[in-house]
Amino acid sequence: MNNERILIAGAGPVGLVAAAHLAHGGVPVTVFEQGSGLSEESRASTFHPPTLDMLDALGAAEPLLAQGLKAPAFQYRSKKHGLLAEFDFSAIADATQHPYRVQCEQSKLTRILYDRMRGHPNFDLQFDSAVAGVEQTASGVAVTVERNGHTERHAGRYLIGADGASSTVRRSLGIEFEGFTWPDRLLVVSTPFDFHSVIPGLTAVNYVADPERWYFLLQIPGLWRVMFLVNEDASDERIQTREFAQSLMAGVVPGISNYDIDHITLYKVHQRVAKTFKLGRAFLAGDAAHINNPLGGMGMNGGIHDAVNLASRLVSVWRGDAPESELDRFDKQRRLVTLEYIQKSTIT
Numbered sequence: 001m002n003n004e005r006i007l008i009a010g011a012g013p014v015g016l017v018a019a020a021h022l023a024h025g026g027v028p029v030t031v032f033e034q035g036s037g038l039s040e041e042s043r044a045s046t047f048h049p050p051t052l053d054m055l056d057a058l059g060a061a062e063p064l065l066a067q068g069l070k071a072p073a074f075q076y077r078s079k080k081h082g083l084l085a086e087f088d089f090s091a092i093a094d095a096t097q098h099p100y101r102v103q104c105e106q107s108k109l110t111r112i113l114y115d116r117m118r119g120h121p122n123f124d125l126q127f128d129s130a131v132a133g134v135e136q137t138a139s140g141v142a143v144t145v146e147r148n149g150h151t152e153r154h155a156g157r158y159l160i161g162a163d164g165a166s167s168t169v170r171r172s173l174g175i176e177f178e179g180f181t182w183p184d185r186l187l188v189v190s191t192p193f194d195f196h197s198v199i200p201g202l203t204a205v206n207y208v209a210d211p212e213r214w215y216f217l218l219q220i221p222g223l224w225r226v227m228f229l230v231n232e233d234a235s236d237e238r239i240q241t242r243e244f245a246q247s248l249m250a251g252v253v254p255g256i257s258n259y260d261i262d263h264i265t266l267y268k269v270h271q272r273v274a275k276t277f278k279l280g281r282a283f284l285a286g287d288a289a290h291i292n293n294p295l296g297g298m299g300m301n302g303g304i305h306d307a308v309n310l311a312s313r314l315v316s317v318w319r320g321d322a323p324e325s326e327l328d329r330f331d332k333q334r335r336l337v338t339l340e341y342i343q344k345s346t347i348t
């Protein structure tokens with residue numbers, strides 16, 4: 001069995017950051033992606049300072065900033081009283097090379113990483129390749145991959161399951177995904193309307209409190225995304241109608257209604273953490289390992305931190321600079337951070 005590479009399931013932001021880090025560290029990787037190309041879903045739009053520091057090491061922070069918006073501050077507001085507080089990232093300029101958030105769709109990051117890695121001798125990405133099962137031995141892992149109606153078997157020394165919230169890798173390994181799903185759903189409405197023109201002093205990232213219905217106002221290039229929690233007893237179909245979206249949008253700025261709407265997307269909101277992030281030679285990272293409500297922008301950011309933490313340890317073990325036991329620390333560290341910080345701060 002030729003296992004002289006690391007296998008990765010999923011070419012989302014987490015799988016591709018892990019792949020880029022490993023390939024640059026001298027480790028050959030093969031990424032299997034079930035889609036016929038990179039996902040076009042925009043979902044995450046906020047990159048936090050430490051994540052930008054990590055992406056910089058892969059040459060991806062600058063192109064991301066070039067395609068996104070720099071947000072040097074964010075605001076807490078109330079609909080009734082306006083600005084309540086502003087956090088200025090220059091306050092942490094001594095702790096990061098990037099004292100700002102970047103507002104940019106996650107689908108731009110995956111394209112930047114793929115463009116940079118394509119042609120690298122250690123990097124191989126195979127589309128239309130769904131990982132369907134996992135087997136392990138003492139010295140390696142093997143995955144079954146379904147491609148164009150055929151089933152193939154591929155071997156590697158380790159496997160990273162970065163195949164998202166419904167992870168086949170996690171299910172194949174029999175790892176429980178403990179937690180719960182909120183009864184509220186998250187409605188994201190995007191509009192080209194320029195909120196700067198009607199709310200003076202607004203930043204690109206704004207959390208707006210209101211006793212009736214709070215919301216977020218987030219700017220990405222060319223669009224604003226307004227996120228509402230919806231607890232009405234209404235069907236998903238009804239909530240995704242333009243009429244319903246317009247009724248919520250009409251509450252954002254007094255006197256303004258009938259917005260130009262580009263997209264209306266409804267999401268279920270979950271809080272779940274895998275029972276372990278490591279089983280034998282297989283690892284879980286990103287949404288495959290943990291999901292949380294997206295309000296603080298911690299899902300993809302936390303997943304990228306998983307990817308860098310794990311890939312750095314794998315590079316050291318691959319080169320013989322650290323013992324295998326080094327890899328156990330990935331589970332200990334990242335699962336603890338997920339439970340103690342990300343889950344706690346996104347549930348309360």
Ligand SMILES: Cc1cc2nc3c(=O)[nH]c(=O)nc-3n(C[C@H](O)[C@H](O)[C@H](O)COP(=O)(O)OP(=O)(O)OC[C@H]3O[C@@H](n4cnc5c(N)ncnc54)[C@H](O)[C@@H]3O)c2cc1C
Binds near residue numbers: 009032167
């Ligand atoms: C509305 C919304 C807003 C959000 N905003 C933010 C934000 O601002 N900041 C933030 O940090 N997070 C945010 N998130 C969360 C963020 O989108 C996710 O945490 C992030 O996408 C996780 O990345 P991932 O690579 O782990 O998984 P994914 O992005 O889901 O990628 C998984 C990849 O694996 C592929 N795949 C799946 N199954 C298989 C298989 N069996 N074989 C091969 N390939 C497979 C999929 O096709 C996909 O390409 C938001 C989420 C939502 C819903």
